[in-house]
Amino acid sequence: MIAESKFYNNINVLDSVDKGNFKAEIIEYKSLTGSKNPSLARHLYYIQQAGMTLKQVKVTLNNSGVIVEPGALYFQKGNITCDANIGGVGGLAKKMIKNKLTNESAFNPLYKGTGEVFLEPSFSHFIVVSLDNGSIIVDKGIFYCAESSLEVGVASQKNISAGLFGGEGWFQTKISGTGTCILESPVPMSEILKYNLDNERLQVDGNFALLRSDSVKFSVERSGKGIAGKLTSGEGLLQTFEGTGTVWLAPTQPVYGSIGASGVSSLAAAPYNRNNPA
Missing domain, CATH: 3.60.160 (Double-stranded beta-helix)
Structure with a gap:
């Protein structure tokens, strides 16, 4: 004491x-x-x-x-x-x-x-x-x-x-x-989403999954089939979680990383660059 x-x-x-x-x-x-x-x-x-x-x-x-x-x-x-x-x-x-x-x-x-x-x-x-x-x-x-x-x-x-x-x-x-x-x-508990999957699928565009039950299968899939699917969806590879169990996501984690690297202005530019690569 x-x-x-x-x-x-x-x-x-x-x-x-x-x-x-x-x-x-x-x-x-x-x-x-x-x-x-x-x-x-x-x-x-x-x-x-x-x-x-x-x-x-x-x-x-x-x-x-x-x-x-x-x-x-x-x-x-x-x-x-x-x-x-x-x-x-x-x-x-x-x-x-x-x-x-x-x-x-x-x-x-x-x-x-x-x-x-x-x-x-x-x-x-x-x-x-x-x-x-x-x-x-x-x-x-x-x-x-x-x-x-x-x-x-x-x-x-x-x-x-x-x-x-x-x-x-x-x-x-x-x-x-x-x-x-x-x-x-990397983020407080108040910014973590806990998903309980019941023989379901969860797909994430990014690397901000913190934790998963060992019973949940993890793979990476393309968001659309072929080049046309990728272009129309605007996405690339998706982290995919399947099965029954828990997955923890930290959706605000990439935001902090972006601000730390390029400042707050990077957030305003992100939607434009995402939808208009040119």
């Missing part, structure tokens, strides 16, 4: 899950007022006016464990040890394969014991996801940490079109089992 109560006066708990032996919290710092540099203070003012807040993941362990992204640990308190989480010779081989296939870290440290683990503060958005003997496939780079009861592995694309044109490569991160994981999302 932190003795200085003023720390808690400046934070909100945005989301949490408490299982007794494992507790995860997404905390938010209400304000950042510690700057003594006028230039930095100006930046902090604009950040606050834009509604951005600093967030941090706190995990409380009670004879349990948490798997985290390498380098994400900020500080810890208590009787906690760090395990390389290799899992023997077979586990080492699997993790080396995961590293080569997904271009993500082969070894996710496992912190276990009793105490508190704080991960690095960030202006990112963090989302708590609970699995009950389930399996999800997530976009590259958004896995942040997970209860040690979960397995973080690799899922391969099932067809050539998804591997070549899906935007994610041939392999993605797969999280399986029963437990809680936290994802680092």
